[in-house]
Amino acid sequence: MYSEKVMEHFMNPRNQGEIENPDGVGEVGNPKCGDIMKIFLKVKDDRIEDVQFQTFGCGAAVASSSMATELIKGKTLEEAWDLSNKAVAEALGGLPPVKMHCSVLAEEGIHKAINDYRVKQGLELWKEKPGASHAHADDACEI
Amino acid sequence: MTGRRLVYMDHAATTPAAPEIVEAMLPYFTERFGNPSSIYGIARESKAAIDTAREQVAHAINASPEEIYITSGGTESDNWAIKGVAYAHRKRGKRIITSAIEHHAVLHTCQYLERQGFEVTYLPVDEFGRVSLSALADAITDETILVSIMAANNEIGTLEPIADCARICRERGVYFHTDAVQAIGSVPVDVRAQDVDLLSLSAHKFYGPKGIGALYIRKGVRLDNLLHGGSQEQRHRAGTENLAGIVGMGAAIERAVGRQEEYARRLTSLRKRLLSGIMERIEHVRLNGHPTERLPGNLNCSFEFIEGEGMLLLLDHAGVAASTGSACTSGSLEPSHVLLAIGLEHATAHGSLRLTLGESNTEADVDYVLEALPPIVERLRTMSPLYADYRRSCNVQ
Numbered sequence: 001m002y003s004e005k006v007m008e009h010f011m012n013p014r015n016q017g018e019i020e021n022p023d024g025v026g027e028v029g030n031p032k033c034g035d036i037m038k039i040f041l042k043v044k045d046d047r048i049e050d051v052q053f054q055t056f057g058c059g060a061a062v063a064s065s066s067m068a069t070e071l072i073k074g075k076t077l078e079e080a081w082d083l084s085n086k087a088v089a090e091a092l093g094g095l096p097p098v099k100m101h102c103s104v105l106a107e108e109g110i111h112k113a114i115n116d117y118r119v120k121q122g123l124e125l126w127k128e129k130p131g132a133s134h135a136h137a138d139d140a141c142e143i
Numbered sequence: 144m145t146g147r148r149l150v151y152m153d154h155a156a157t158t159p160a161a162p163e164i165v166e167a168m169l170p171y172f173t174e175r176f177g178n179p180s181s182i183y184g185i186a187r188e189s190k191a192a193i194d195t196a197r198e199q200v201a202h203a204i205n206a207s208p209e210e211i212y213i214t215s216g217g218t219e220s221d222n223w224a225i226k227g228v229a230y231a232h233r234k235r236g237k238r239i240i241t242s243a244i245e246h247h248a249v250l251h252t253c254q255y256l257e258r259q260g261f262e263v264t265y266l267p268v269d270e271f272g273r274v275s276l277s278a279l280a281d282a283i284t285d286e287t288i289l290v291s292i293m294a295a296n297n298e299i300g301t302l303e304p305i306a307d308c309a310r311i312c313r314e315r316g317v318y319f320h321t322d323a324v325q326a327i328g329s330v331p332v333d334v335r336a337q338d339v340d341l342l343s344l345s346a347h348k349f350y351g352p353k354g355i356g357a358l359y360i361r362k363g364v365r366l367d368n369l370l371h372g373g374s375q376e377q378r379h380r381a382g383t384e385n386l387a388g389i390v391g392m393g394a395a396i397e398r399a400v401g402r403q404e405e406y407a408r409r410l411t412s413l414r415k416r417l418l419s420g421i422m423e424r425i426e427h428v429r430l431n432g433h434p435t436e437r438l439p440g441n442l443n444c445s446f447e448f449i450e451g452e453g454m455l456l457l458l459d460h461a462g463v464a465a466s467t468g469s470a471c472t473s474g475s476l477e478p479s480h481v482l483l484a485i486g487l488e489h490a491t492a493h494g495s496l497r498l499t500l501g502e503s504n505t506e507a508d509v510d511y512v513l514e515a516l517p518p519i520v521e522r523l524r525t526m527s528p529l530y531a532d533y534r535r536s537c538n539v540q
Contacts, residue, residue, distance in 0.1 A: 010456060016526055024418065027528065031490035034450055034469055038528040054528040056490070058452035058469070062526065 002059055003093035009063035014070045017052045018063075024120065026112025029105050035061045039069070039109040043117055048072050048080055053109070060099035067091050068106035077114055081126055083107060148462045150508045153350075154440055154501030155297050155325060156466060160391065161350040161502075163165030165202060165534040168352065171387035179384055180373065189386055194218030196393025202505075203316045203400040204323075204342065205333040206359050212376050216356035219369070220290075221248040223358055223380075224320040227290045227342070227366030229256050232318075236286030240264045240317075242274045242303070245293055248482070249322055255293075266292075271433040272485050280311050289318045294326035298468055298481040300441025302330060306337040313338055318364060322369055324356075325346055328399030329407060329438050340364050344396075346388070349503065351395030355388030410439035410500045413509050417442055417498060420513040425520050431482060440500035443468075445482075445491045448530035449523040452462060454496050455523070461515040468495040486526040489531065509510035 008132070019040035029036040035057035042050035051073050053065040063107045068088045072080035085103035089095045095103060151159075162447035171192065177185030179193055194208070201208040214220045229239060242255055243265045253263045264282045266274050274292055283290070292308050295301070305321050312319035326332050328349035334342055341364065360366065360379075363395035372381030399406070421428055427447035444453070451467030458465050468479030469492070477483075478492035487495075498512065524530040 007456075010453070011460065013526070027158040029206065030530070031488070031493070033455050034489070034493035036528050038531075053528060054531055056448065056529045059456045061450075062453065 002063075003095075003098055005067075005091070005093040006060060006063040006095065009066040009092065010014040010059040013053075013062055013066040015052050015066065015073065016054070018054060019050060019052045022052075024113040024115075024117030026109045026116055028108045028112055029057070031056070031100075034058065035102060035105055037061065037065055037105045037109040039065075039113040041113045041117055043077065046078075047076050048074060057102065057105075058099070060095050060102040061105065063092055064088055064095070064102040065109070068103075068110060072110060077117070078109055079083070081114055083110060144331075148511065150463045150511055151463045151503060152498040152500060152508070153466050153514065154500035155300075155438075157347045157353065157499065159500055159503070160347075160348045160352050160477060161395065161398065163400070164351055164391050164395045168387040171390050179386065180375065189384075192386065192390050193384055196389045198400045199397045200344075200357050201391035203327070203332075203396040204344075204359060205335045207362065209377065210334075210359055210362055212358045212360055212380050213384065213392075214380060215354055215356050215385070216452065217246070217322065217343050217345035218248040220345070220356050220358040221246070222252050222511055223322075223369040224341040224343060224360075224366070225249065225252045225289065225291055226256065227258075227319070227369060228318050228364075229261055230367040231365050232288040233261070234286075236288045237261045237290045238264070238284055238287040239291070239348070240266060240279065240282050240287060241291045242266045242268060242293065244268050244272055244296055244298075244301075244481040245291065245323055246324070249291055249293070254504065262286075268301075268484050270486050271436070272296055272299050272431075272481065273306070273433065273436070274303055276304065276307050276311060278529060279308055280315075283311070283315045283317055287315070287317050289320060291320040291322070294321045294323040294332065295330065295438050296432070296481060298323050298479055299443045299485065300325075300499075301433045302326075302436045302438065305339065309338040309340075311329055312340075322390070325404035325441075329397065329410075329440065331403065334359055334361065341366075346392035346395050349395055349399035351399075352388050352391040355385050355392045357392070402520040406502070407439040408432050410504075413500050413504055413506065414440060414442050415510045417500070418444075418505065420509065421516065424513060424517045429487075429491065431485065431487070442498045442500070443495060445487060445495045446520050446535060447491060447494060448527045449520060450493045453523045454494075454516075454519055457519040458512075460513065461519070463512055466497040466499070469493040476537055 019101040022040040023043040024041040027038040037052040040052045051069045055065045106122040151266030177189040179189040197208045309319045318340045324345045340357040340361045347353040429445045431443040468482045482492035
């Protein structure tokens, strides 16, 4: 049911762990849905110097966290903000339709962590682009 | 396939057909292929083979052969029993009672009937998954036509008090159906002693072939047909018989019921070894289902702070085939309705693991799982923000 890439990331997740004193943290998801994702950021000169994740969830959720963190590491915050859930899913060689919400969770987790950083820096929050990934979020379970 | 170990612990999902069962079936695909409805020699042989299988099924559950109707399996039997009674008796009443933890073959059939104007009561269960007899008695009204309560739950293994349920139904003049798909071969089933009116069974759960099952219909119980066409199955279930499947089911049920006691004893001992091993090695584990009133081979545990699908993938990597009540494998996003019905929190329900033992399993298999599982749970917990939160809360205290 999963691509080889998903399985590879699930079996050997990148950037899994916690950052002490992170510059930004984003936790998304809900135990009811069976997925919780937490993203930790270390930011230097507007770039993501380090990123780590913790995930409670299925194989796709772990693989999405792993892939998304890999894709944003070393990128500017703006570049990281623009990472879409579709790009995460594509990089994983696709996700089963019922698991697409896992990639949405990764995108949302990154956005939340970036905005947490911005709040702490006294910067204004970045807004979600209209009609971005949230159409997919509707597929997720009702909370 | 390399020399990798395979430990199959998903016998509640399905069992492998026993070699002697396959052997018994084979001639009925080729030289003994006659259509039992025809009149020539090989057709009569087919007819005789079906008669023998029907007797074997009847004998296994203490019914008469004419009370056994062959179906395509548990799902068809459940559909037929429930829709059949509902439509045949709707003038008398439109109320049906079942439990919240039935298999989807029962639940979704009941939900379909609700859309057709029937009223269905879903009895809650206690923390062990047992229905309450007083709740059942209270739920029956003059308009109740059918009660359907499973003999044994497929997820948590809990045995339901079906003889008591049947007695209450008999006293109130209501038909009683039981889905005994998981029970046959694992616990004693006797339609006379337990006084049930309708009973569903499926061959692939007791080392027979898939796609074949039966519905026991007590003599005198009236129900509408589900499949219309030819005059097979005493004009009640049309369609050319699955001859080889029927022969396989007959042989398999005779074999399963004949060795039921020994099977149950062996699996109970393996299950206890597995459970105590898990409890010794892993913290924050909850046993789901009844501690003693359960299927001998069924073990269902929830591992706090982690999600079941991850466990399955890592167990599969270690060569262990198991199952979970987590949403992730069900195609929906909701965890198992059974685990929610026994009062589990969503997160705990998502962290469930079902290991169902069977003929092939040995103590070495159990020990192998006990070796493989702790690092898997540990690995997923290390990854889990819920576990990190828990650890933090412990440190604060």
